[in-house]
Amino acid sequence: MSEPTYRDEARGYLIGFGFALVLTLIPFALVIWGDLGPAMTLGALGVCALAQLVVQLRYFLHIDLSRQKREDLQLILFSSLLLIMMAGGTIWIIGNLGMRM
Amino acid sequence: MKHPILHPGMNLGPHHGQAHYDAERVTFGFWVFLMSDLIIFGLMFATYVTMANPTGLAGGPGPKDAYDLTNVYAQTMVLLVSSVTFGMASLAMRFERGSGPITLWLCITLALGLGFLTLELLDFSNMVEAGAVPSRSGFWSSFWGLVPLHGLHVFVGCLWISIMMIQMRIFGLAPVIKTRILRLGLFWHFLDLIWIGIFTIVYLGALSS
Amino acid sequence: MKDGNMTPFSSWRFRPNLLKHAWLLCGVLVLSACNEERNSFLDPAGPIAAAQRTHMFEVIAWTMIAIVPVFVFVPLILWRYRFRNAKARYTPDWEFSGWLDMVMWGVPFVIIIILSSMLWKSTHALDPYKPIASTEAPVNVQVVGLDWKWLFIYPDLGIATVNELVIPVNASVAMDITTDTVMQSILISSLAGQIYAMPGMRTKLHVLADETGTFVGENTQYNGDGFVDQNFQTISMSTEDFAVWVTTVKASGVTLDATTYGRLAVGSTGAQAHETLGSSQMPEGVIYFNQVEPSLFETVLGRYNEGTDIPPAQQPGAVGYVPPSAQGANQ
Amino acid sequence: MNPDDTIHWLIGRLGVSSLPILPAIENPTASELVGAGAASVAIFGAIGAVIFITWLGAWKTLWFDWLTSTDHKRIGIMYIVLALVMLARGVIEGVVMRTQQAFGLDGGFLAPDHFGELFTTHGTIMIFFVAMPLIAGIANYVMPLQIGARDMSFPVMNQISLGLTATGAALIMISLVIAQFSTGSWAAYPPYTGLDFQPGPGPDYWIWTIILAGIGTTMSGINFAVTIYKERAPGMTLFRMPLFTWTMLCTSIIMIFALPPLTVAALMQAADRYLDFHFFTNDLGGNMMNYVNLFWLFGHPEVYLLVIPAYGVFSETIATFSGKRLFGYNSLVFATMAIAVLSFSVWLHHFFTMGQSANVNIAFGIASMCIAVPTGVKIYDWMATMYRGRIRMSVPMIYAIGFFYLFTVGGLTGVMLANPTISYQVHNTLFLVAHFHNVIIPGVVFGLMSGYFYWFPKAFGFRLHEGWGRAIALFWIFGFSFTFFPLYVLGFMGMPRRSVSYTNPAFEPWMMVALFGAGLIFAALVSLFIQLRVSIRDRENLAVPVGDPWNGRTLEWSTSSPPPHYNFAVPPTVEDRDDFADAKAKGRAYQEPDAYEDIEVPENTPIGMIICVFGTLLGFALVFYIWWLALVSAVVIVVAIIARTFNLSTTRTIPAAEVAEEHRAWLAQVRATKAVTREAETKSTNHGLAGLETAPSDGEPA
Ligand code: HEO
Ligand code: HEM
């Protein structure tokens, strides 16, 4: 596998920056000017945030799916799994309790 | 000894010799630390979400009374740009452009980091004026537990950048120095990841629900 | 146990042989606990506690399938393969067996599936928030946990008591529970399980006694010096007796208003509170109130959600709490 | 400033009234005397230790060889020493509580708040300063050796972790002498631990103890995980790792991901108490249910953090003392992983009774029961390991038998508690106390005690006294049974946990039995120290310098006892799962390598001690509101860490010639040593060289 050149890599950062910029603008615009209603807005916010997370991981932190880089990816996925369990569980439990108190 | 393939992106490349091999261990370790930190932030986010309701607000000011989206947008942009400028520093190091360009890019990043902190403090002082202080309600407690925690990380990042610039002057680009800058890069990008969560959940999310 | 009360638990098939063992075991326990005040779900006096007990024995029975082999085979293996036994087969490199692996994973797995389905059913059936089907008219009780006593308000009857919960037999008692201090947990073991009491929050518990008798109720969540004294008698009596009891309370009780409530809320055990507020017509350690602010419970509950700061002086249980009456006196 | 203000500025809320000795003099009740006695023991113990070290002339050694060492083996030993000291306090507190309750019908001799302090410190100490340091210690010592590594990945961070653990322990010890610890239990639920209800320093002690020690543990976890991932010897693939190392990998994952919720919960509590935040307060939108949630988000994985390494120890000892390969290696690995991951999905079972809907309870109840499956698999696998083995009834096997019988009962009661239906009844009663001691003592304590016995000769070059070892094991087994089985009954009889006294006379006989058991456990504790003393005295007879006293199967036994600083003269090349057993069978063991190389080892550094001392000061200052001291200590810590990064020469090189000389000397000793059969394992002829054997040597008919 040939090593990427400086220009290749610098371009990567700029592409990432472009994506991130768009994915930041959309949610801010939606909240400031949009009128999608809370549910749709929240959904769109979530999608943009997730997309931007992936973009930054890909272009800034250089995490991708190629085979040799699996260790980080596994670590991140595993941590995300636990995070979802913990944070999601917390919101579920406390939300449920809040409704019944 | 066999050397398995190294860490992606945030790596140096075999032409860096010792530093490249050391990076294997230390970057992995740093990733693990970041994931542990991620849990801390995740739970702060979860707490914030559970507090974002009338009980949590306890009759105090709400998000609409205290958040200033213009400022938040500015903070977001500054942090995002600083991520790219740090990327340039990493590239300068990876492609051995010498400590000059690295220092330059780090300086710009530091300036942006400090700019971010200034904007954030400005924002905080406006919030205090609006009565959105932690002693007012559970909701504001959770805000003040989360966002300044990120700010504190950025502050540590700025301190770290400064120290690395000093150490680069003293020690040149010794292997340890390189792996430290590598980890600093991870840290800096990680802070931007957390910020995505903050502007989405804390500011935009609370304002749109 | 009367079948009439079992409606919500009709999905419960009682296994007679299991029950026999259960009785045996709890007989031993109850004998040792022999006391006129009953305090164990192994000696249940209501359908919930009874179902909890049955469920427990069923769980034990099912797990035995996985557990007894350990108890049996460990000594056998130890003896057979002891170091000095030269005749025993020795296979130092044996490390895998497909079918053994299957059994080891499979049997516990199946047991857990069975236990899970039981858990599912019982948890729904015994949900403490769910009213219990009953022959008698339901009774509402509002419970306020204080340091270190329990206040029971009967909103429909306009009376209240401290440390004595009297209920008509066979009536579903719906309790709304909160506390005006730290977290507590109310447990009347012979009737039903426990539920937490938390300031500013309302939890619910339904109990039903299908026999008359006296049962211990207690706080199980540590809350300071008087913790062990925070227990009360739960007395289930016939509807007629209950009516008589209500008149007694009305006759001998005192008024529960902001002032008396404030004095009650001061950290003290039931016995100590009886000293200050009670009279000789009331049982020891118990206080009766015949006039109760109708919104008292909601006030206690709502106070924490008004969005105002509650300084220690106004917080029962806090160091530096000053009851309203004393506050008035100071001014 | 007037003088009062100055004093206040200087010493915060410290005052003479903070000393428990004084009330004991003014008002000598039994309770005060017990407190004063404990304080005196702490003070005199500290003074005694100082005098003893001076008498030995050991300050220099202590500082240069130990406290500033970055050698994982020394750090491991220091962890274990710390744990044993704290174990003594924890057990004594347990015994005092048992005594109180035995005489607690309508009273007893302890004041309620004193009892509250006791169960709080007992629980906190046992979990954070006994079980966890023992694990960290054994793992530090053994794990790098098992994977053929030279040291941990981050030796300095390792030292700092130890320093932070010691900081927490120091704070909790100081609380014996100055002011009071919290009475809010180890779980420290607000609002009871909030400022309104406990304005004194107690809960603050808890907060800083937990936060400082917790950060140390998180760092240990990172260190273990990276070490296991990155430092394995060539050929040591993941699926050739010894089971103890596997369990440490899973435990370190728990350390990394489960400590953050505790840190968050404790920091939020600190924010509430110090900065007028409202995370968990009664008023202004605080939500104490979230504390409970966050605490158990940590608390449940925590208990598996404790037990998983014990499972690892049993996997090693049962295979070794059965003279067999471990049965079902893959199953054991997957079961361990399953337990570690599932442990993050069940935390709500500690608060089934908070009022959430049936569906929430069901989800968490079922998840909890699922853990029984992999745990059962482990137990069956160990039984299959013994099957067709040649089982030596050595001390670790006695513990293992105790474990099989008793832990299974504890697990069963755990499964019972996992049913919300049943939990509604026995939650918060002594039934629960019985359950968790029933899994912790036969599981964690037996496991770690047998690990201590098993690896002791590796660390010190001589075995521990076998007879005392058996006595200790039996004391633990019977002591545990007598102490805690009665508590199940008491739980069924409705006795709440944390009760200082009771009024039901029916409790008393059971309490007496429990007291008797506690006496046996106390005997175990005393015997533990006698055993150490006796073994040191007889160390010539018990010496096993060659390093393989038990005919071990894994790499740690392939080096000398104690091992050299660099562990292995050349990194071993691993060819098999039980590599050392394989090496011995194939004649690969004890070979001289073709060539030796220079070895880099980490240099000593005082950074861990600096952080320990100033961390303690920081915690203390925060507890007593001595702000200037807090600031100074924090600055010193930060500056010390930054200064440390300016020192780039952190390793020292041991020349190849020196390594070669040491290694050859040891190999010569190996050649000169007479191998022993397993018959003579416990005899003084065992110098740590195991003879090959396929069948019983002097086949005494059965
Ligand atoms: C080392 C510590 C440890 C361990 C290993 C366990 C193991 C288990 N625990 Fe326990 N626990 C521990 C420590 C604690 N637990 C507690 C509390 C606690 C509670 C809350 C009770 C309450 O507050 O009301 C529940 C529901 C459980 C469940 C379980 C279960 C299901 C297991 C399972 O892992 C057990 C699995 C083992 C089994 C089952 C035996 C072997 C299996 C065989 C032989 C075959 C298969 C079996 C079947 C198919 C059933 N625990 C508390 C209380 C803290 C406090 O409140 O202060 C502590 C400290
Ligand atoms: C060695 C003998 C031991 C004895 C005699 C003992 C005794 C006790 C007693 C009497 C209590 C109080 C019970 C109550 O709430 O009424 C208790 C609580 C507790 N014990 Fe132990 N114990 C022992 C060992 C251990 C060990 C080894 C651990 C953990 C590693 C442990 C952890 C705990 C915990 C977490 C609590 C709960 C504390 C609380 O409620 O805050 N104990 N123990």
Ligand SMILES: [Cu+2]
């Ligand atoms: Cu648990």
